[in-house]
Amino acid sequence: MTPSEAFVETLAANGVTDMFGIMGSAFMDPMDIFAPAGIRLIPVVHEQGAGHMADGYARVSGRHGVVIGQNGPGIxxxxxxxxxxxxxHTPVVIITPETGTMSMGLGGFQEANQLPMFEEFTKYQGHVTHPARMAEYTGRCFDRAMSEMGPTQLNIPRDYFYGEIKAEIPKPNRLDRGAGGEQSLNDAAELLAQAKFPVIISGGGVVMGEAIEECKALAERLGAPVVNSYLHNDSFPASxxxxxxPLGYQGSKAAMKLIAQ
Structure with missing residues (x-):
């Protein structure tokens, strides 16, 4: 198959049905087979909006949010x-097509050093070093985003979408998240039973554990007020x-006072 086909087949294997971004020449070849693979590219006015949409999509769906753009100023x-x-802690995969390998360092079209841009804000950066490794790196970025619960970057030189390769599409590798050991749970229950003024901070752990209903039940059992951790208003219903x-900058005064007490 072509590297583009390996790339798209790996997206499909990971359940990707929607992506956000602006179409660019850097990924024109795989773009042609998104639709036949059941993948919809949702266009935006600005790539920053695409990134925020992928973040929100991942939070709501519990699946990967995927964003893609033109190399350089696009991404x-x-x-x-x-x-x-x-x-x-959102499993977003940002796909960053890059200047072609034969023009790197020569001022190629919209050339930019794209890995350092995201180094501080990604859990893993996969840089495709050979067209034959397209499926491998793509699969790894999707696995790491979910296992480490955070964004990963898949960086692809634009000429690596073309040619012919032999590829095996990797199966998604997902880790089960446990509820904690028996001793830890017993210790936690004892602390809560003796607590005089418990307040629950509901955040990323509740979302990752799909435990919103359990958090509600615990709050009701304890009669404990619940505040949201920063950026995780999705972890407990406002109703x-x-x-x-929520806690944090421009957060709730009530939440801040409860934590202070």
């Missing part, structure tokens, strides 16, 4: 959104009578 527009996803708002 550099996503830095702020990827930073937000990093601090929210619940025990909800007291």
């Amino acid at each position: 550099s527009n996503c830095v702020t959104a990827i930073a937000a996803a990093y601090w929210a 619940h009578p025990l909800w007291c708002g």
